[in-house]
Amino acid sequence: xREALSSNRGGAxxxxxxxxxxxxxxxxxxxxxxxxxxGTFQPSKAVIRVSAFEGHTSYAPYTxxxxxxxxxxxxxxxxxxxxxxxxxxxxxxxxxxGCKLCTIACPYGTMFYDIxxxxxxxxxxxxxxxxxxxxxxTDAIVxxxxxxxxxxxxxxxxxxxxxxxxxxxxx
Amino acid sequence: MARxxxxxxxxxxxxxxxxxxxxxxxxxxxILVADETPYSRMVLPYYLARDIAESHVYIASPPKLAALSxxxxxxxxxxKIDASAGKLIxxxxxxxxxxxxxxxxxxxxxxxxxxGADGENVHSFWTFPQARAVASxxxxxxxxAMIGAGFIAFTILNALVSQxxxxxxxxxxxxxxxxxxxxxxxxxxxxxxxxxxxxVRTSAQLASIEDKxxxxxxxxxxxxxxxxxxxxxATGIKPNIDWVAGSGLETNQGILVDEYCRTNVxxxxxxxxxxxxxxxxxGEKVVHAIEPTAMQHGRVAAANxxxxxxxYKGSLLMNIVDVLDMEIASFGAWDDADAEVFxxxxxxxxAYRKLLFHGGRLTGAIILGKTxxxxxxxxxxxxxxxxxTGVDISEWKEHLRxxxxxxxxxxxxxxxxxxxLPETILGRPSISAHEIAVSS
Ligand SMILES: Cc1cc2nc3c(=O)[nH]c(=O)nc-3n(C[C@H](O)[C@H](O)[C@H](O)COP(=O)(O)OP(=O)(O)OC[C@H]3O[C@@H](n4cnc5c(N)ncnc54)[C@H](O)[C@@H]3O)c2cc1C
Ligand code: SF4
Ligand code: SF4
Numbered sequence: 001x002r003e004a005l006s007s008n009r010g011g012a013x014x015x016x017x018x019x020x021x022x023x024x025x026x027x028x029x030x031x032x033x034x035x036x037x038x039g040t041f042q043p044s045k046a047v048i049r050v051s052a053f054e055g056h057t058s059y060a061p062y063t064x065x066x067x068x069x070x071x072x073x074x075x076x077x078x079x080x081x082x083x084x085x086x087x088x089x090x091x092x093x094x095x096x097x098g099c100k101l102c103t104i105a106c107p108y109g110t111m112f113y114d115i116x117x118x119x120x121x122x123x124x125x126x127x128x129x130x131x132x133x134x135x136x137x138t139d140a141i142v143x144x145x146x147x148x149x150x151x152x153x154x155x156x157x158x159x160x161x162x163x164x165x166x167x168x169x170x171x
Numbered sequence: 172m173a174r175x176x177x178x179x180x181x182x183x184x185x186x187x188x189x190x191x192x193x194x195x196x197x198x199x200x201x202i203l204v205a206d207e208t209p210y211s212r213m214v215l216p217y218y219l220a221r222d223i224a225e226s227h228v229y230i231a232s233p234p235k236l237a238a239l240s241x242x243x244x245x246x247x248x249x250x251k252i253d254a255s256a257g258k259l260i261x262x263x264x265x266x267x268x269x270x271x272x273x274x275x276x277x278x279x280x281x282x283x284x285x286x287g288a289d290g291e292n293v294h295s296f297w298t299f300p301q302a303r304a305v306a307s308x309x310x311x312x313x314x315x316a317m318i319g320a321g322f323i324a325f326t327i328l329n330a331l332v333s334q335x336x337x338x339x340x341x342x343x344x345x346x347x348x349x350x351x352x353x354x355x356x357x358x359x360x361x362x363x364x365x366x367x368x369x370x371v372r373t374s375a376q377l378a379s380i381e382d383k384x385x386x387x388x389x390x391x392x393x394x395x396x397x398x399x400x401x402x403x404x405a406t407g408i409k410p411n412i413d414w415v416a417g418s419g420l421e422t423n424q425g426i427l428v429d430e431y432c433r434t435n436v437x438x439x440x441x442x443x444x445x446x447x448x449x450x451x452x453x454g455e456k457v458v459h460a461i462e463p464t465a466m467q468h469g470r471v472a473a474a475n476x477x478x479x480x481x482x483y484k485g486s487l488l489m490n491i492v493d494v495l496d497m498e499i500a501s502f503g504a505w506d507d508a509d510a511e512v513f514x515x516x517x518x519x520x521x522a523y524r525k526l527l528f529h530g531g532r533l534t535g536a537i538i539l540g541k542t543x544x545x546x547x548x549x550x551x552x553x554x555x556x557x558x559x560t561g562v563d564i565s566e567w568k569e570h571l572r573x574x575x576x577x578x579x580x581x582x583x584x585x586x587x588x589x590x591x592l593p594e595t596i597l598g599r600p601s602i603s604a605h606e607i608a609v610s611s
Contacts (some may be wrong), residue, residue: 006592045546051579062549062583069595073603074470075463077211079230082603089185089601096218097227104500105463107556107591109549115496115542150589156508157584160566171315 007133013087014143016048016123016130018061018151022140025050025059029132029141037121047112047123048141053159054119060152061132064089064123068107068148072122075105080120086128091120107145176259176267178249179275179411180285181212182462183443185230186469186477187273189607190597192239196610202267203236203243204259209297209379213462215302219309220330228299239266240609249276252418255435269436271476275469276411278444280461281404284320287380292387293402296327311335314399317391320347323497324405325492332369332495336511339370339397341389342572346373350488351501355514356539359521360494367495372397406461410445423447425458430482432472440476442468449485450540452495452503452560459488463553467596474597483596487559491551498538498545502525503558507533515575520544524575531565533557553582562587567571 026075030046035108038045048063070089074080081102091102098118103111123130125143133143175191177184180203188201203209209231217223236243236316244261251260252272259267282288293305305327309315313336316533317324320342331338340347346357347364361371376392380402389397411423421427421435425447432440433446443465447456464486472510474481491500504510510527517523522540526533537556538545545551558565564571569583 023209049549051583053580058262060583064581065245065588065592068590068600069597070601073601074186075466077213077230077462077466079604082605083601095227097214097223100491100493101213101462103551104489104502104555106552107559108556108588109552109556109579112546113498115546139445148592149587150592151584153586153589156580157586159579160584 012145013066013126014128014145015066016063016125016133017138017142017144017146017149018063020058020060020152021157022138023061024138025052025056025139028135028137029061030056032135035149036126041153042080045112045114045121047110047121047139051156053156058159060155062064062110062152063132065108065150066123066125067108071105071107072102072111072120075101077101084124084127088123088125090124091122093117096131097121128155173270173476174202174268175271175273176201176202176204176269177273177275177455178204178259179277179443179445180209180231180243180245181275181277182465183277183444183469183472184210184273185209185444187275187442188231188239188241188468189472189604190470190473191477191603192609193607194474194479194597197240199477201239201241202269203241203245204247204267205243205245206248208232208245210299211237211462212297215296215299216327216330219302219306219327220333221306229325238608250414252415252439253609254419254439257438269438273472273476273489274415274434274439274441274445275443275465276414276445277465278410279407280404281407281409282404283377285377285379287382288404288415290380290382290387292400293380293404295404296323297408299396305401309334311334312337313401314386315339315403316341316387316397316399317403317405319343319405319407320349320371320373321405321407322348322351322490323408324403325351327403327405328369328494332367335399339372339399339436340364341375341377341397342371342373343376345389346369347399347501351492352499352526352537352539353506355445355516355525356499356523356537359516359523360499361538363494363497367389369495379503380414385575408444410458412445412517423456427456430485431475431480433475440472441473450562451485452485454485457488457492457533459486461488461490463487463489470596479520479597481597487555489555493542496542496552498540498542500539500551500554501535501537502555503535505537507535508535513572514577517576521522526571526575526578529565531568532561533564534561546581549582550578553578557582557585560587560590562590
């Protein structure tokens with residue numbers, strides 16, 4: 001059993017690496033994500049979401065970092081969240097009861113609730129071929145083996161200190 | 172082989188079992204003493220709504236317990252602890268020796284002490300049998316009185332309305348959800364309910380429940396009587412603690428535990444609603460009586476029982492509840508009179524945000540708004556992250572004072588995510604529940 005388990009243990013896994021400096025705010029990732037996830041173009045249901053900084057002169061996409069000891073997974077009272085072959089924490093719709101405990105457990109704000117299906121939803125890495133990374137024209141989102149790190153934090157902190165300051169670009 | 176004895180198979184007990192097996196793959200003896208087959212109480216509202224079958228409520232069936240090599244004594248009740256002999260004594264006199272003992276006996280519902288409270292068609296909603304009794308009594312047009320407007324009452328409100336009942340919520344205090352949101356939030360929710368045909372009576376003290384033919388007649392200290400078909404008592408809970416008296420365990424409201432979920436008695440741990448453990452924001456020991464705390468206690472206790480020396484910083488008090496498509500969540504010390512408070516209401520949506528600060532640190536938050544709108548933002552989880560980490564967001568404070576609705580960029584710039592990513596309780600990545608197994 002130990003061997004089987006090791007497939008999910010840290011180590012090499014492809015993740016969504018985000019390079020916010022390259023993001024132009026075109027929002028294609030949000031559209032592609034919502035289409036892949038729901039079959040319709042509704043950015044409000046995208047699980048990757050772009051924020052504006054400095055009065056809409058710079059942008060950063062943000063999504064679930066697939067954290068290692070997943071808060072959402074351990075919080076679920078019915079064990080509806082598992083780990084997919086791609087290494088994504090993934091909600092099984094037929095088990096989820098829609099209690100939203102995972103949404104308050106996840107401290108990254110990347111677990112959502114779908115009012116139409118009454119289920120929790122999150123980034124599942126599109127089964128290993130993430131739509132956001134495929135459509136990003138500037139490679140601000142790339143799907144590759146990389147460290148799970150705070151890709152957006154330093155960029156956002158730097159923008160907050162700019163002359164325009166945090167007050168700029170309220171979305 | 173170490174022998175772990177676990178009393179209670181609810182959320183805390185079950186998480187302890189899976190964590191032990193995650194860590195030792197079967198390399199220990201586990202005895203579960205539980206008067207109920209393991210299930211999670213918080214799934215009961217979805218059963219009441221007829222969204223899920225009875226089988227869905229159980230998290231572990233006897234075969235699943237056997238597969239995890241758990242010696243499950245289902246239907247057995249623990250009666251006493253003989254700590255000096257390292258023994259648990261069961262009702263009926265059986266004795267079980269332990270190397271480590273985990274007490275996870277949860278809490279029970281308490282009915283308002285009024286004449287008629289024990290009559291027919293007056294139910295608590297805490298256990299599976301109680302949920303079944305309520306489920307069989309509700310249907311289209313049934314008149315139901317919910318006594319108590321606390322969090323638990325609200326978790327079943329949607330289910331009741333979905334079954335077509337005519338619901339009246341009765342609260343002793345002057346407002347609803349007194350321990351989950353503040354006056355402003357409660358006012359918004361109360362209007363929301365009234366607009367959707369749910370009657371709310373606040374400052375109403377129930378005096379008695381009488382039979383009137385097949386119906387129930389509720390009498391109050393003041394105000395008109397209320398005739399209904401079924402009464403649900405959501406009037407509070409108390410920890411199942413009486414049975415540990417005389418064991419030498421230090422208790423207050425619950426059994427006191429430290430950051431390892433250890434009690435004052437060697438080799439005895441406590442977890443969940445029964446345990447009074449550290450709060451992540453205040454550091455003080457409290458009984459949270461919520462599911463996420465029970466889960467964390469169970470995991471931390473189990474790791475230490477398995478010999479891992481895992482201390483954790485405490486659990487965060489948090490709740491979320493959906494009331495007829497309005498989302499209400501609160502985190503941490505949202506009711507702190509000493510905090511600096513920034514709040515804003517958007518009456519037309521409606522939406523409400525409240526942020527509580529100590530210096531540059533967010534120590535509590537309330538978020539409320541239409542379900543359809545809340546999840547277009549990342550704010551629920553980000554507020555949790557900010558309160559839980561206590562990361563310094565001084566630079567954003569002035570901005571948030573004016574714009575309490577704009578937490579996302581403050582969260583991103585705070586570096587909270589970077590601080591969280593290496594943080595784990597057990598020091599290892601999660602695995603899917605179905606991968607937890609004993610090695611043969
Ligand atoms: C309707 C409802 C909705 C809820 N919704 C939410 C929610 O949305 N969010 C949230 O955070 N929390 C919610 N809760 C609360 C949550 O379910 C509890 O906090 C959680 O179950 C606590 O887990 P526990 O393991 O400590 O106790 P329990 O789940 O109560 O388990 C304790 C077990 O021990 C058994 N036991 C007791 N004494 C003995 C004994 N002497 N010997 C043997 N066995 C014994 C009990 O029968 C029980 O099976 C809800 C509860 C209810 C009833
Ligand atoms: S949704 Fe949140 S808790 Fe779950 S894997 Fe992603 S970051 Fe972690
Ligand atoms: S909303 Fe679904 S996935 Fe999330 S904790 Fe509840 S049951 Fe589990």
